[in-house]
Amino acid sequence: MNAPHPPKVAGIDSTLPTHAHTAAPASAAPGTPPVPTAHPPNSPHTPSAPAPGTLLQDRLAGWVSDLTTLHELTERLVRTTALDAALQELLRAGAALVGARRGLVVLEPGDGLGPRTTIGLGLGRADLGHIETVPRRALPYGELLDTAAGLPRGNGDTGESVCPDLFAEDGLDPRHREVAARLGYAASYALPLTTEAAGRLGAAVWLYDEPAEPDERRRHLAGLYVRYVTEHLARLLEVERTRASMATIAEELLPSRLPRVAGVQLAARRRSGPRGGGDWYDALPLPDAALGLAVGSVTGSGPSALAAMGRLRASLRAYAVMEGEDPVAVLSDLELLLRLTEPARSATALFAYCEPALRKITLAGAGHSPPLLIGERRTEFAETSVSAPLGMLACWEAPSAEIQAEAGDTVLLYTDGLLHRTGDPMDRAFARLQTAAASAPRALRHDPGALADHVLCTVLPDGLDAADSEEDVVLLAARFD
Known part of the structure; x- marks a missing residue:
């Protein structure tokens, strides 16, 4: 029996730097006496609270940094002109945003017209094959591939699926437990690929090697990026379908x-x-x-x-x-x-x-x-x-x-x-x-x-x-x- 692991927040990498000066200090635990200071309260050495203008300026700097990161990632995305290349770019950029090492994207358009494919990041064909043996509803992105569950429900809801500690979950499918242990992942974060015009296109999921989950800032940035990616994928999907139709017509003629x-x-x-x-x-x-x-x-x-x-x-x-x-x-x-x-x-x-x-x-x-x-x-x-x-x-x-x-x-x-x-x-x-x-x-x-x-x-x-x-x-x- 696996003991539950306390979930942790995914770390920040160089692609998405942390703004330490904008983070609120950690509060002391309840019942802990205040730490005495070496200087009297009126001493000139007593650290004073930062001015409100400084906090606002730091927060604005953080927002600008996040927007710059999104701009760089979307610039790389728009340079992709093929569907497979765009899916690979989605996995790489999304992994950097949510602090994961591996992931996969399942392209499964809701209209049933195809194409259907699964592409992995840090996962080989055999690994993807093992994941596909897990019952669909037991997968971290299984519900997102259902049109009703995959579409955002409004009020800022992205329809995300967060699993901070896979092995601590009650009712975990035995086959999913076996595959997760075999591939060495213990947590996941998934987002649907949906647009209002094209509907559901599929889902993207990133896997963590140990219990973890992205913090609120990372989830917000990932949601913004995936929303833009999905629109780009919808355009490429239409081009891909047109090419396939033209090739079929030419072959028939x-x-x-x-x-x-x-x-x-x-x-x-x-x-x-x-x-x-x-x-x-x-x-x-x-x-x-x-x-x-x-x-x-x-x-x-x-x-x-x-x-x-x-x-x-x-x-x-x-x-x-x-x-x-x-x-x-x-x-x-x-x-x-x-x-x-x-x-x-x-x-x-x-x-x-x-x-x-x-x-x-x-x-x-x-x-x-x-x-x-x-x-x-x-x-x-x-x-x-x-x-x-x-x-x-x-x-x-x-x-x-x-x-x-x-x-x-x-x-x-x-x-x-x-x-x-x-x-x-x-x-x-x-x-x-x-x-x-x-x-x-x-x-x-x-x-x-x-x-x-x-x-x-x-x-x-x-x-x-x-x-x-x-x-x-x-x-x-x-x-x-």
């Missing part, structure tokens, strides 16, 4: 899977910008055992660009089925449609009519970068004519080009986003792309997906292939047997 055609292997890779762009690809079987390959890009970003991309891709599929053996005719029809239906928008496109049995490719491009032919003895860009994007001229027309592939050759189609994300001038970006493809190990050249991954990571190192960028990236690789 693109092929769910690539077709299987004898004599050729296909692979595609796509990286979307944060607002969703209009880059797309397509691969569809055509009559006479042929294969149509296409990549393109629609100007703009956001929902309108995605909608235009979907319409353009669907139209190209119809034209490819009717007259795919003539890529120029396919793009001419597409240009006419674009000019009549969306005169304010332009697009680039490249369409290739492939005959896998002959390893022959006939293609035409409209303002698009040339394909890259990757073989055992060559890595070179295909010779294509220079042409304007669709919708730029009153009547688009350009000659087609033919490529004769060899067994084992891979034709790589891509959008300009791959080049723009490098940040280099276009000539250097083209050279980087060619060098990346030429440096692919021989073992990767038998798998178009592995080859596309190698090119993507080599052309865009340091995570640029996954970093937020206004530019979409599309790669479509076709390897001929």
